[in-house]
Amino acid sequence: MPSHYIDDRHTHPWHQIIFPLTGLLQSEFTPPEIEKEKDNEDRRVIVPHNAMLFIPANTAHKSVAVTDTQFLAVYLNPAGVVTYPTQPKSCRVTPFIKELILLLFDENPHYQAENILTGLLTVLSDQIDIATTYEIPLLIPSDRRLQSIFTQLQKQPDLKLSLAEWATKAGASERTLSRLCAKEFHQSFALWRQNIRLVLSLRLLDSGRSIQEIALESGYTSDSAYIHAFKGIFGLTPSRYRRDHLSPRADD
Template sequence: MAGPPESPFDADTEEERPLLIAVAHGEPDSLVAESHSHAYGQLAGAWRGLLTLGTETGQWVVPAVHAVWIPPHQVHSGRSHGPFDGWCVYIRPSICRDLPDRPVTMRTSGLLREAVLRMAQWKGQPLDDIRLPLAQVILNEIRTLPAESLGLPMPRDPRLLRIANALAEHPEDDRDLHAWASWAGVATRTLSRRFVSETGFTFTAWRQRARLLRSLEMLTENTPVTSVALDLGYDSISAFIALFRRTFGVTPGEYVRNATRVGNKQLF
């Protein structure tokens, strides 16, 4: 999630800024980007590995063949889990007006990924009459990408946020609602009610979601399915596999195989 090339983004006026720039990059080790923002909208995707994006309101997981949309001026941080091959498209702010005004995960298309990789080879060169049609294809594809539910909204109440941060860090913690309420100094009924109003999920559903998103990270790091299920506190391996399949449409083993096949794509 490193920033875009410096020179094309140093323009003083909107008209001087490029319509869009595509960048493809690979990291042999984990990639970490501290909190930052930029004037351009950004769509960040992965060929191989898993990317986690964080903002003040939530976390988004970006597995292979997915991408996360980051609106202009949105403060965000990011990190990959293990080796990572990815790509980014940076879009002029004025072009972002009909795109989401908040971060959202999207399932990408083969057409978009191939077009982005082609454009990345131009190294930020101006969009002439030959290159401009491909840029329009990329923009049209981005506008029609289906949203995916891979986000983990965070509560605003400081007491609930303390609990959410603890569970995001250790989703295997199996303390019940009453124990968490006591730990955070909040009434159980208040915790239950406000978790729904501030995140859209019950406390139990939110914790289950945190565990599933962490399981994607662990699977990407080649952790065996059995270890993932047990380390995250599931009652049985079959229960984890069934919930994973119901949520993501594939089994954990199929997810790993699919990610591996995508990861064999050469970026350059």
């Protein structure tokens, strides 16, 4: 999916796992109990390299590529011998789960044998059950004024404009921008901007840049400030994230 591509709202008769290899997605879905109530309260999640989204069969969902994204889609038969959860779940992907998913795509006949494949799928189901739920702050707004700010920060995340300056550029008051952020993201404008910088920095980690270079390009004054903020969202340092979830690189 190229950046900004929209995989519009749809359903599948099979369960689905979305697992990004590069880039990241913002997905939204309607949990089954809400679908029955016709409440339209969709849930939205960010799915980066070290996460996967499990979507039960017949669950309406939609995805938007935040950046250029490649992902694996695993389709699981709900009528098969292995049972899966009934609720959508955004999960943290451990190195073990990553290797398990990659084995499902291995063309070696050994792994495609029915008894071996059933064993792998049983372990996968168990891992989804016990995996830590991954809640990364949302990025993409629906309001056009916030959208214009998001687009500019995508291109230049190190822009150091105050809330007043952003308000002028967006054609809104400071109070309006603050209110919109609270409504859409349940957080302040400053925190939303920080989350944009941190999540977008994931694509820089998949390059040869040092952590210090990435910190500066993401709008941080030091690598220590960037590392502290990054760990607050992703639960591990940028170097550990790069080592566990991206292509092997030289030491920083």
